[in-house]
Amino acid sequence: MTVTSNYDICITKSDFEDVLAGEVFSNDYKGSDLLVCLERGDAVCPSSVHKPQLWHLLKACYKMLPATAPFSVPGDQADLRESFAKLHKDLVSTISALVKPVEKGKDDVGNGEPEEPVTPTMKHYVNITTGNSGEGESAFCADKWKNVVKPKVESALKTIPVVRSRVNSDHTRLYFPNEDQMKEAEKVLTPLAQDCSVSFFSEETKKLEPKVTINDLGPDLLEKEAILAAILDKNEDIRKLYHEDKKLKVVFVNERDRYAVIQMAPEIRRLLSSSGDRLNLGLRQHFVKNRYHVIQCYHCQGFGHMAGSVYCPQKDDPVCCFCAGTHQTKDCRAKKNNETGKMKCVNCEVGGSREDKKYAKTHTASSMWCPSYINERARLMERTSGVSKEEKNMYWTRTKEELLRKRLGRLGH
Secondary structure (H helix, E strand, O other), rough: OOOOOOOOEEOHHHHHHHHOOEEEEOEEHHHHHHHHHHHHOOOOOOOOOHHHHHHHHHHHHHHHOOOOOOOEEOOOOOHHHHHHHHHOOOOOHHHHHHHHOOOOOOOOOOOOOOOOOOOEEEEEEEEEOOOHHHHHOOOOOHHHHHHHHHHHHHOOOOOOOEEEEEOOOOOOEEEEEHHHHHHHHHHHHHHHHHHHEEEEEEOOOOOOOOOOEOOOOOOOOOOHHHHHHHHHHHOOOHHHHHHHHOOEEEEEEEOEEEEOEEEEHHHHHHHHHOOEEEEEOOOEEEEEOOOOOOOOOOOOOOOOOOOOOOOOOOOOOOOOOOOOOOOOOOOHHHHHHHHHHHOOOHHHHHHHOHHHHHOOOHHHOOOOOOOHHHHHHHHHHEEOOOOHHHHHHHHHHHHHHHHHHHHHHHHHH
């Protein structure tokens, strides 16, 4: 089983099947099971396969193998040669790496992406409700929370970390780093029952479905229905998954800039990744890229909600995006006069670290280089199904380097 200098593929389907059929990967999964999936040409990886890219490489090679006699790959098809060479280098170990679990700490083989965590991500939080609905009051009394309950909660949680807090229309929610610290919080918050009602929860964090952006759409592909139909017509594997009730939806189309945003099931996103993030559409292939839409409130400049939302903590007093003043951004004189010396990011000034506070006057609250924006985007990437640590780390590295460059430029160093 070698590849000659003339790129002759010296392995047949029979050789491949003999090796695969005799291999046992685990007590409940044999090579013959994987062979059945290859013969059927399954678009989706078997459940025991944990490397989608290597699975599609194996499937492509198997499809091209001759039935009995070796064949030659043309010299100009370098990608196909490399794929076969990779497969032939050690056929058994390649297939074993495809199915056997990766040891902790080792990199993934095939596409270089780390594995999805086996255990689901959990969130631990407490809901605190104030007020007395029996007397006709609302279930949550903002004044009582601010003046009576909040000081007691802060005192009780003096040594217990809180990840973040959110004041809703009917309760306040506090998130804890892990279950142990939530249990510690339960011990000290339960005695506050005379002033408020406390309820503790641990539940699995729901992953967001991935979204991608397709650019350079043709003039005949600027409607949602037309784009979806064109994708299904030209991409057979995606069409199969779509007919298996896997989600594929065009959620937004920008006719002026000719791009569309597609929301899809994680299985379809993995399929796109295995094909180099390319999608057949119209008379060409389109490169797709992940889309992470960070929601920002243009009333308080906070993240995760929009203006007018019940989650906005500054319902009465607006905060300027440009100078952090107590007025609406559209009324900001400093912005109208382009007085960059007066700009200030309220998120870095109020809630940022000591380092962020130092540079709060180097950008506005809407800047994509704001540390608060960067953190929010990274959190959104974590919540999106199928996003690798490699992609997130690349984003961190690129933005931190650019942020440092901009800070040094602003301060004249």
